[in-house]
Amino acid sequence: MIHISDIHKRYQMGPTMVNALGGVSLQIEAGEFVAITGPSGSGKSTLMNIIGCLDSPDSGSYLLAGEEVAELAPDDLAEIRNLRVGFVFQTFNLLPRATALENVELPLIYRGIGARRRRATAQAMLERVGLDDRMTHLPTELSGGQSQRVAIARALVGGPALILADEPTGALDTRTGEEIMALFEELNHDGVTLILVTHDNALAAHADRLVRLLDGLIVDNRAGVIV
Amino acid sequence: MTGRARLVMLWENSAMSFRSILSNKVRAFLTALGVVIGVASVIGLTALGHGAGIAVESRLSNLGANLLIVYSGEPRGTSLVRQRTTNIAPMLTADDLEFIDSLPSDLVVKTARESSQNGQLKFENRNTVATVIGTDPNYPDIRNFHPMYGSFFSELDMESRRNVVAIGVQTYRELFPDGRDPLGATIRINGLPFHVIAIMEEKGSPTQDASVLIPFTTYRRSLSGSDNYAIINIQAASTDVMYELQSTIENEMLRLRRVPSMEMANFYIANQMDLIGTVTGVADTFTLLLAGIAAISLLVGGIGIMNIMLVSVTERTREIGVRMALGAKGRHVMTQFLTEAVILSAGGGLIGVLLGYLFSWGAQRFGGLASVVTPDSVLIAFSFAVVIGLFFGGYPAYRASRLDPIEALRYE
Ligand SMILES: Nc1ncnc2c1ncn2[C@@H]1O[C@H](COP(=O)(O)OP(=O)(O)O)[C@@H](O)[C@H]1O
């Protein structure tokens, strides 16, 4: 589903250029659960943003479901994100003034789906992540674990082929983090392609495959568990 | 994007904007305040200007309906109220009057001759000076200057050249300070005895309130000795014919005098329409000026909206990033902020309209000012407010729509 070949991404940091990705090639098949690991600053988020069409590479090719997306315009990328990608962030990124339900509805709004259908779909998603009783709560009234469940429901609501999670348990305690990981595994079992970014090897162990980055290069790419 | 999807977006944008505005009511109110004041002052000040124009117009109409006045002498500006400040040499003749009276009734309704001079008035031991006007029984109708007590002299009084007098209210107060009933009393004008038959209504203008009116025939015999008159008052059939009537009379009077043009004539004609036109023209200019000043404050209000919208976009950078990550396109973000700016300005405009009406009502009720809100001003001020929201909200909204989602998500 994902065919990335020789992708480069450089950032200007003051006077110097940082090679965030220095020629990355990667293939991910539909239904896979891939963990991207590596130390801080190794380029994990940059790679994930490109995979999620939030960002474009400076050079290289990226085929998403057979379509070249490396050089698409911002609005076309927005449409791909809306239809095919669900993001889960470390800090949840819920809109503070919107209820859990309204947050989950957001991707459907940009798809132009009417209020009634939107509501029903969002409710079903919140039920799926176990938040039937928190729908009208504001983010400030939710615990960290609950907030991340809302964010996952929001990522899932549009039925994306791909879920991208960047350090999704980074702001949670270990037990809650495990619960969230269990939810991700469940989703993956149901057929969602899952890419998890983490620097935590224990979490990465949940994945089918492990991609390790160092200084913007893939140094390890293999199936199975590392300890 | 389908029509239905557009509708969904429009609705959601409005809902989001309302929520965002309501989440910070005080700030929203202060932001819109400039527009509120701008719209209210456009409407309120226009109402005052318009009201003043109407008031002046009605006061001028009060001089008489469809009034045309032929003056003897050189023109001295368009004045319908000048004639009794001086004693005008009577140079209008019976031929002039005859011609005017011969005009069809769809041009001329009625006429009244008029001459005047200052006279010495005396009753018992009291003396005063007043303008003594000799005129015809039609005078009260034409000049809209009626007796409030007693009745004006009649055709019979004219024919018999009776020594009867209708006195202005100020003259009455000076001659009869004890407030007694003056009807039947005999006063002396330049030593001659006159019976008081009426007190004229108060007009608030000294030239009318300090005058006394006697039959023209009596005036000619006892005071002037001249067959000519200084003024012919004419009531035209309608406002539409006034200019036509004026030129008809001018042409004939020039012909009678064998004078080629009005520049060399010894008469001129004042037209009520001219005066009303001049005065309302001044009022309109004044109104426009006030509205212009108010519009500037509306513009300043727009800058206030832009300022706050820029702050709002910066504050919500992260929110914009999240929305973009979830699939919002540039135009979605753009319309969201534009909607918010327009709701702010339109809401401010609406409050401004209400305040404008309130201001106008208050000026009338408590300030005693004539004030009339014109629908035009409401429409223009409100539309202007909305346009200002679009215009000044446009730049912040554009900036929001061009944010890079990655940068926006990293924003703290
Ligand atoms: N927007 C940016 N501007 C400048 N430098 C950036 C930006 N994003 C990432 N970088 C740099 O690129 C490198 C890789 O960053 P990132 O992908 O966030 O790493 P990770 O997620 O693995 O911590 C880092 O050196 C980081 O400082």
Ligand SMILES: [Mg+2]
């Ligand atoms: Mg990172």
